[in-house]
Amino acid sequence: MLGPEAFDREGFLRNLQDWSPSVAEQIARAEGIELGEGHWEILHLLRDYYAQFDSSPAMRPLVKYCAAKLGADKGKSLYLLSLFPGSPAKLGSKIAGLPKPENCL
Amino acid sequence: MSTPTPRLLLVTRSAPYGASLARSALDTALAAAAFDRAPGLLFLGEGVLQLLPAQDAAASQTRNHGKVLDSLPLYDVSQLYVDATALTHYGLQAMALPAAAQLVDAAAIRALLEGCEQILSF
Amino acid sequence: MNYALLVLAPPGSASRAALGFARAACARGHHLQRVFFLDRGVENGLGTAVAPQGERDLPAQWAELASEQGVELVLCVSSAIRRGLLDATEAKRHEKAAPTIAPGFTIGGLGLLVEASADCERLLTFGEGR
Amino acid sequence: MILHTLSAAPDTPAFQHCLAQLQAADALLLMGNGVYAALVGAPAGQALGKACANLYVLDDDARTAGVAAQLGAGVTPVDFDGFVALSERYQRQIAWY
Numbered sequence: 001m002l003g004p005e006a007f008d009r010e011g012f013l014r015n016l017q018d019w020s021p022s023v024a025e026q027i028a029r030a031e032g033i034e035l036g037e038g039h040w041e042i043l044h045l046l047r048d049y050y051a052q053f054d055s056s057p058a059m060r061p062l063v064k065y066c067a068a069k070l071g072a073d074k075g076k077s078l079y080l081l082s083l084f085p086g087s088p089a090k091l092g093s094k095i096a097g098l099p100k101p102e103n104c105l
Numbered sequence: 106m107s108t109p110t111p112r113l114l115l116v117t118r119s120a121p122y123g124a125s126l127a128r129s130a131l132d133t134a135l136a137a138a139a140f141d142r143a144p145g146l147l148f149l150g151e152g153v154l155q156l157l158p159a160q161d162a163a164a165s166q167t168r169n170h171g172k173v174l175d176s177l178p179l180y181d182v183s184q185l186y187v188d189a190t191a192l193t194h195y196g197l198q199a200m201a202l203p204a205a206a207q208l209v210d211a212a213a214i215r216a217l218l219e220g221c222e223q224i225l226s227f
Numbered sequence: 228m229n230y231a232l233l234v235l236a237p238p239g240s241a242s243r244a245a246l247g248f249a250r251a252a253c254a255r256g257h258h259l260q261r262v263f264f265l266d267r268g269v270e271n272g273l274g275t276a277v278a279p280q281g282e283r284d285l286p287a288q289w290a291e292l293a294s295e296q297g298v299e300l301v302l303c304v305s306s307a308i309r310r311g312l313l314d315a316t317e318a319k320r321h322e323k324a325a326p327t328i329a330p331g332f333t334i335g336g337l338g339l340l341v342e343a344s345a346d347c348e349r350l351l352t353f354g355e356g357r
Numbered sequence: 358m359i360l361h362t363l364s365a366a367p368d369t370p371a372f373q374h375c376l377a378q379l380q381a382a383d384a385l386l387l388m389g390n391g392v393y394a395a396l397v398g399a400p401a402g403q404a405l406g407k408a409c410a411n412l413y414v415l416d417d418d419a420r421t422a423g424v425a426a427q428l429g430a431g432v433t434p435v436d437f438d439g440f441v442a443l444s445e446r447y448q449r450q451i452a453w454y
Contacts, residue, residue, distance in 0.1 A: 009322065010320065052176075054168050054172035055168065055172075057179070060179070061180050113344060133265070136336070136338055140338055218449065218451060225352050226451050227352075227354070230444075241388070241389055244388055244389070244415065244417075248440055248444075254438070257441070349444050350450075356365050356454055
């Protein structure tokens with residue numbers, strides 16, 4: 001468990017190196033999400049995305065990346081919304097320990 | 106040209122590190138694409154240096170410009186144009202380019218500038 | 228006609244030209260919806276900058292244009308915060324003591340540039356030598 | 358037809374890019390450090406003039422730089438109102454800086 005000082009006011013990790021699977025559980029719980037297998041699949045995918053592209057994805061590329069890596073069934077915004085309600089790219093990035101997506105409106 | 110000219114053309118003329126104009130151009134491209142206005146991206150002059158492979162930004166603890174460029178296809182930014190004269194100028198004729206990239210000479214650049222509706226110049 | 232401007236130039240010759248252009252466009256009856264400041268252009272909205280006496284106070288003149296003509300002056304959020312330009316919301320979010328942007332300016336995402344470009348008939352860039 | 362705005366001095370890549378893309382029916386507005394190409398007798402200005410018949414200089418910047426009193430033939434000074442009028446005539450602008 002990380003203390004509250006490890007997170008910024010919006011619940012993003014201050015130091016990305018602090019991330020671990022148990023930290024992901026902690027962030028998810030604070031967001032009211034119980035992580036299951038489906039969540040973890042996307043979280044790993046988000047971390048792969050970050051390793052490959054050095055940026056957090058917007059919604060469109062996230063959907064495309066899911067489709068390419070996990071198949072058409074999961075490459076859908078509805079599926080992602082069912083796991084990470086509201087704003088899947090932002091919420092997923094937060095739980096996966098990625099930087100805050102920069103350019104939201 | 107094999108693809109229609111884009112409505113919005115971003116001209117990017119800076120090397121990727123140093124000043125931040127190249128990054129601003131790329132961020133603008135990603136934002137436009139995220140809002141369903143995928144732009145064309147013209148790498149002109151010094152801007153072609155953004156395409157160098159094997160950039161390793163870890164040493165300078167900054168965002169890897171080359172890696173972010175790799176995400177353009179996922180944003181459906183597929184109209185990439187590369188200044189052929191500048192490649193020659195830097196001795197990079199043989200450099201591997203993104204799959205979607207088209208080499209353009211001065212006449213093709215002119216056609217791009219005239220074919221689009223709006224230009225943003227970085 | 229509907230106009231939108233992108234200002235990439237920090238305070239100086241090109242940003243003065245952008246301001247002059249913006250005023251003249253309004254005077255000619257055009258609708259200038261938004262001026263978007265990106266990259267070093269955001270420095271035009273720094274409220275704690277002090278113009279040398281006898282020289283033009285650019286932020287104040289931009290603000291005048293905003294209030295008289297209803298022009299939105301938007302600073303790109305990611306360009307702004309890394310350069311220390313914060314509104315009240317961003318200052319709070321990033322735990323900094325006080326907002327620093329000049330009156331008349333707001334902070335927003337690049338989507339606002341994209342939106343303005345989609346809505347306008349004329350889009351001009353103002354940049355300064357690199 | 359394109360409105361070019363050039364704010365870089367003649368010995369810069371931006372100037373060269375502008376010159377390479379300039380065509381007869383375009384308009385070119387010199388501003389900022391670009392005004393030095395408007396000096397009478399400057400080869401840079403002559404090269405621009407050969408490429409394009411519609412050369413303008415932003416009057417404020419030309420005065421500031423000390424160029425206004427020795428403008429090359431064929432360079433027309435414009436104020437901001439004239440700049441806006443140019444943007445009305447030309448749908449696209451490209452800024453070279």
